[in-house]
Amino acid sequence: MHIVTISEMRELEAQAESRYGLTSPILMQNAGKSAADLFEAHLLPTYSLKGLKVLFLIGPGNNGGDGLVMAEHLEHAGVLISLYYWKDKKLVVAGEQQQGPDIHEALKTQIHNADYVIDALLGTGRSRPMPEDMRDLLALVKTEREQRDDLNVVAIDLPSGLNADTGEVDPGSIAANTTITLAYPKLGFFFFPGRDYIGDLAVGDIGLPDDLQPSSKTEMITGQQVHKLLPERPLNSNKGTFGKVMLLCGSLPYPGSAFLAGSSAARVGAGLVTLAVTEKMLPFYASSFHEATFAILPEEDAESFDRANALIEKLAGYKALLVGPGLGQSANTREVILQVLEHLRSLPDKERPRLVIDADGLNNLSALERWWTLLPKDTVITPHPGEMGRLSAGIKVSGGNIERLELARTKAREWQVNLVLKGSCTILANPEGKIRINWWGNPALATAGTGDVLAGMISGFLAQGMPSFDAATAAVYLHTAAADLVNEYMNIERAGLLASDLLPYIPMTLVNTEFSEL
Numbered sequence: 001m002h003i004v005t006i007s008e009m010r011e012l013e014a015q016a017e018s019r020y021g022l023t024s025p026i027l028m029q030n031a032g033k034s035a036a037d038l039f040e041a042h043l044l045p046t047y048s049l050k051g052l053k054v055l056f057l058i059g060p061g062n063n064g065g066d067g068l069v070m071a072e073h074l075e076h077a078g079v080l081i082s083l084y085y086w087k088d089k090k091l092v093v094a095g096e097q098q099q100g101p102d103i104h105e106a107l108k109t110q111i112h113n114a115d116y117v118i119d120a121l122l123g124t125g126r127s128r129p130m131p132e133d134m135r136d137l138l139a140l141v142k143t144e145r146e147q148r149d150d151l152n153v154v155a156i157d158l159p160s161g162l163n164a165d166t167g168e169v170d171p172g173s174i175a176a177n178t179t180i181t182l183a184y185p186k187l188g189f190f191f192f193p194g195r196d197y198i199g200d201l202a203v204g205d206i207g208l209p210d211d212l213q214p215s216s217k218t219e220m221i222t223g224q225q226v227h228k229l230l231p232e233r234p235l236n237s238n239k240g241t242f243g244k245v246m247l248l249c250g251s252l253p254y255p256g257s258a259f260l261a262g263s264s265a266a267r268v269g270a271g272l273v274t275l276a277v278t279e280k281m282l283p284f285y286a287s288s289f290h291e292a293t294f295a296i297l298p299e300e301d302a303e304s305f306d307r308a309n310a311l312i313e314k315l316a317g318y319k320a321l322l323v324g325p326g327l328g329q330s331a332n333t334r335e336v337i338l339q340v341l342e343h344l345r346s347l348p349d350k351e352r353p354r355l356v357i358d359a360d361g362l363n364n365l366s367a368l369e370r371w372w373t374l375l376p377k378d379t380v381i382t383p384h385p386g387e388m389g390r391l392s393a394g395i396k397v398s399g400g401n402i403e404r405l406e407l408a409r410t411k412a413r414e415w416q417v418n419l420v421l422k423g424s425c426t427i428l429a430n431p432e433g434k435i436r437i438n439w440w441g442n443p444a445l446a447t448a449g450t451g452d453v454l455a456g457m458i459s460g461f462l463a464q465g466m467p468s469f470d471a472a473t474a475a476v477y478l479h480t481a482a483a484d485l486v487n488e489y490m491n492i493e494r495a496g497l498l499a500s501d502l503l504p505y506i507p508m509t510l511v512n513t514e515f516s517e518l
């Protein structure tokens with residue numbers, strides 16, 4: 001699904017009118033109707049609309065207009081509606097305009113009684129800091145919600161005061177429990193602090209024709225998209241059909257990485273997983289990972305040439321190679337990596353295993369001048385912000401702010417790689433400037449070993465012949481989906497997940513994608 005900036009959204013609306021006669025009032029009718037439908041479908045699976053008390057905060061522009069249309073639809077469905085028009089300071093309760101000197105007190109009563117407050121004050125037309133009286137109005141809602149958690153705020157299009165391009169927020173903005181955005185998610189939703197203000201995201205349909213597409217090269221990854229990317233699993237198949245993946249991972253003191261990454265490759269469906277390990281390490285893996293096969297390498301103090309060659313000799317017929325997790329950063333190991341890269345570059349396209357480099361693979365590379373010139377075509381790299389900083393000559397890389405986007409786009413082009421810049425909303429960028437962003441994040445994933453799982457999943461998809469950018473896309477999405485399943489089935493919330501907990505849930509995510517809307 002496209003992600004749009006404010007100007008891209010305006011351009012779409014202008015085209016809708018000039019090419020299809022879809023004027024602003026028509027789009028607004030569609031927007032308000034769709035918001036009402038989503039409100040009913042997504043937000044109230046267990047409640048009836050009848051008798052529900054909903055207060056609408058109506059702003060001066062089209063965002064307020066959307067709110068009014070939505071209110072009208074909900075009123076027909078039996079919702080008890082009150083409307084507060086911010087600009088005129090007018091309060092209408094059940095169709096009656098409230099009179100008298102103290103509208104403010106009457107408004108407070110409405111907030112106190114409401115089940116839902118709909119924030120339809122400002123949308124993409126926000127052009128300046130919020131006036132104090134709008135901040136005060138939202139502060140009343142915020143205070144009330146702090147006192148009772150059965151008050152929900154639903155933002156129309158976006159939480160008022162949020163900058164839809166950057167994710168910056170006004171001091172008066174309040175976080176929504178749910179945001180019903182119109183037509184497409186806005187870029188600012190994917191960056192902090194904005195990300196924290198969106199709550200659950202739903203995307204409303206404003207009736208734009210299918211062939212009117214945004215020019216944006218930025219996409220939000222969705223379950224349905226991933227479902228279409230996943231490899232076929234024909235009945236007439238054997239383990240050879242689904243490809244072999246080799247892992248150059250794990251060393252003392254990080255043996256677990258190879259197990260986690262290798263298991264993850266198998267869990268996304270790779271036909272065969274081979275761990276390239278030393279004889280000393282073999283007993284550890286052989287006892288914990290029964291399904292793996294092994295390529296035995298000379299010990300780590302052997303000549304780098306011999307270590308690299310032992311791997312290269314075994315590599316024929318492999319479709320994917322993962323280098324890095326737990327590998328260590330000795331000069332000898334760096335030499336091994338360089339020789340393996342040289343070998344990969346020398347192979348014809350068809351015979352070359354697709355490469356994923358993660359963790360120590362990246363740390364080893366970042367010590368070298370113009371390291372990216374050493375990579376074979378179609379490589380995927382998966383840095384977290386710290387690794388990204390080292391790869392980019394020591395700059396500081398944000399974990400969630402908007403600057404990440406341009407950095408990812410520029411560097412993927414410059415380095416000619418498929419870049420997975422990890423973070424709360426992981427960003428993927430390819431050499432052609434295409435961007436895909438993962439909406440889902442899960443703080444439980446902030447624990448050791450989950451990166452190994454992600455890198456393993458990518459290599460498992462590569463083994464099955466998926467193009468590099470798509471393999472990374474599917475893995476990033478399903479990795480957070482697996483974490484959500486762990487939370488659900490293990491009954492945990494934001495902490496306590498072990499990376500290995502993800503493993504049994506990965507296959508379930510492959511099935512679920514078809515049915516997830518976002």
Ligand SMILES: NC(=O)C1=CN([C@@H]2O[C@H](COP(=O)(O)OP(=O)(O)OC[C@H]3O[C@@H](n4cnc5c(N)ncnc54)[C@H](O)[C@@H]3O)[C@@H](O)[C@H]2O)[C@@H](O)CC1
Pocket residue numbers: 013023024027028031059060061062063064066121122123124125126127128129130131134156157158182206
């Ligand atoms: N234009 C269209 O075709 C459509 C617009 N849609 C809705 O319209 C919204 C955009 O509408 P508008 O462009 O009218 O913009 P908004 O409704 O976001 O706000 C613009 C109005 O608010 C005022 N304003 C701007 N910043 C302010 C601030 N900080 N404090 C107080 N007032 C401020 C402006 O003077 C203007 O009157 C979208 O977010 C969406 O909700 C949808 O109805 C779909 C179709």
Ligand SMILES: [K+]
Pocket residue numbers: 063119120121122123155156157158159160
């Ligand atoms: K709004």
